[in-house]
Amino acid sequence: MTVTVEETRTRFNDGRRIVLDENERLLNSVDSVQWDRTGELITSARSVFVIGNGRSGLAIQMAAMRLMHLGLRVHVAGEVTAPAVGSGDVLIAVSGSGTTASVIGAADTARKVGASVVAVTTAAESPLAQRADEILVLPAADKQDHSAAITAQYAGSLFEQSVILAFDALFQALWSSEDQTAERLWERHANIG
Numbered sequence: 429m430t431v432t433v434e435e436t437r438t439r440f441n442d443g444r445r446i447v448l449d450e451n452e453r454l455l456n457s458v459d460s461v462q463w464d465r466t467g468e469l470i471t472s473a474r475s476v477f478v479i480g481n482g483r484s485g486l487a488i489q490m491a492a493m494r495l496m497h498l499g500l501r502v503h504v505a506g507e508v509t510a511p512a513v514g515s516g517d518v519l520i521a522v523s524g525s526g527t528t529a530s531v532i533g534a535a536d537t538a539r540k541v542g543a544s545v546v547a548v549t550t551a552a553e554s555p556l557a558q559r560a561d562e563i564l565v566l567p568a569a570d571k572q573d574h575s576a577a578i579t580a581q582y583a584g585s586l587f588e589q590s591v592i593l594a595f596d597a598l599f600q601a602l603w604s605s606e607d608q609t610a611e612r613l614w615e616r617h618a619n620i621g
Contacts, residue, residue: 451589462564467598470520474501474517479522491599494595495599514542515543517543524568525551532559545562546563566590569587
């Protein structure tokens with residue numbers, strides 16, 4: 429079966445529309461007051477730690493990079509250079525289902541030593557959410573939900589995309605409230621590697 433260029437464009441346009449429409453709907457439904465509170469929690473923390481597995485982990489690592497560009501002390505939990513989490517720190521724990529064992533374990537450890545926990549999840553009543561000081565619900569489908577009732581996208585795609593976009597929006601809000609130029613942020617960009 430040969431696919432024409434026009435058919436490929438049409439298919440891509442359909443895919444693009446699904447991704448854009450679903451993310452717009454989701455991001456317009458989040459509680460902006462909770463995100464503002466989280467921004468205050470993050471910027472007042474001694475250090476910020478992030479954790480997530482798979483694509484969720486990659487998405488929160490992208491957010492961590494932007495927070496570092498703001499001049500915050502940020503660490504990816506589990507990396508060899510990450511120090512111990514402690515009192516005055518905040519852990520941003522990401523799990524769509526809110527049941528990922530390693531993420532829940534990190535939240536337990538953080539709470540035990542007096543750190544704050546921000547849960548980013550689709551499930552407000554999940555084990556991860558129950559351990560959190562702040563719960564950021566991104567109303568996407570869990571990756572095991574194949575019903576297409578919430579999203580037409582595969583697995584946890586909408587959740588992972590919304591993690592990136594919501595944290596980019598938070599970064600933008602924090603940056604515009606700081607007295608830092610783009611040039612100042614650029615000085616913190618990685619320059620080796």
